[in-house]
Amino acid sequence: MLDLLTPFFRRLYDETGWNFVIFYEQYEWDRFVAAIWVSLELIVASLFFSLVVGIVGAWLQGSPIRAVRLFMSGYIQFFRNTPPYVQLLFFFFVLGNFTPKVDMGGYYEPMITSFGWAVISLSFFAGAFNVEIFRAGIEAVPESTREAAESLGYSRLMAYVYVILPLAFRVCLPSLNNNLVNLLKTTTQAYAIAVPEMLYTLNQVWSDNVNVPEMMIVLFVYYVGLVAVLVWGMHRWERKMKIPGYG
């Protein structure tokens, strides 16, 4: 791959001074490829866990137990009303201090890595919005549909899993789409706690090579591409979930 890119980008640098060093030097290329993987893992894990938080949270929000509902609204208020950047720093520097360290044979590593804290923090952040998004979807499912499930013997949980959630999903996919796009972009904040994702890595690259504009272009193109893939996938999902004769 790099062999294919090298001639063009080396000539570009020689002739114009545009320095896309990551495309013609093995060392920088390796850093770039590693960053792709880290950022993808970070994005996929955060998207996944934020959905889990959203689905479970929306279920808890409808709980008959008042304390559970209060807890959920407290959670949402906290994560929606504070900056995600501050949340990330709080998780890493404050909570990170209290987590046990693991003996790695002579030296100690924290049980949760900065990558782990980034996933946790981002998932809870986006999850708070997902709860609200799912709740809107759930409220759009007619009470009578719920009653039909109930009178067929469905428990609250089973009705949620088999009837309510599949219908709610369809209603809330457009707003879910928005929130997940936001989450994807917010993952770059993991930069602040030294997760070697794309922004962090390219920042190192431009520190070493003084090529900020070029690396900025790479960053923009990279995220435009990722978001395009996510949106394309979500739209495909939306079309696939479309029910004949409904809505």
Place this chain on the structure above:
Amino acid sequence: MSEAPKNGPWTPDRPMVGIKDVHKSFGDLEVLKGISFDVMKGEVICIIGPSGSGKSTLIRCINALNDIQKGSIKVEGIEVNDPDLDKLELRKKVGMVFQQYNLFPHKTALENVMMAPIHVLKQDKADVEQRAYRLIKKVRLEGKETSYPGELSGGQQQRVAIARSLAMNPDVMLFDEVTAALDPETVKEVLVTIQELAEDGMTCILVTHEMGFARELANHIYFTDRGVIVEHGPPASFFAEAKDPRTQEFLSQIL
């Protein structure tokens, strides 16, 4: 009616559904003010009356979709007003069909019929599928198995809803104004389905405005107004000899 023992397991000589002095309020509004009647196995009961008289509330109380404040509703010996009621046990015995069909729009007709026996009763999928095909055929919807509710007419959806209820093998079927949302020409196909059910011996409780149907099929008709049963009787005498002025007025408007 025979004096059966009050306790012990339910036997067919006792009422399948026994309703005694049922009171139900929504906030300050009392909608049921002491309703009592019994339904024996295989009987078809029609509840008629003006809107707002509490008919729908009453049959919704029978399968615990609404709770009651006072009185007792027993279905095959299960006390519905028991705080420790096992709702699943109750709902295995009682099927319900709604005015707006309330099918699950994301599932095909066949899947709608199959879902509850698989999810709730944990029955074998292949067996349930066979039974579902039979039920779809029984409600005369052969060929519509893979259609989604949104692709079916109101009458067809309502028949799927009946099949869906029957798939749970209930002992009693509740019909809550099931033809009220239908076009006149599709009302008949639903009524025929219910008629066949009744003829098979299913115990049916219907809230309905279909007087012709009530006259032809019901064993007993109850007329409710403002939360009480005003008058009741077998169809022949009920329609011919209504005594209460409220019943007479209602019938004169409807017939």
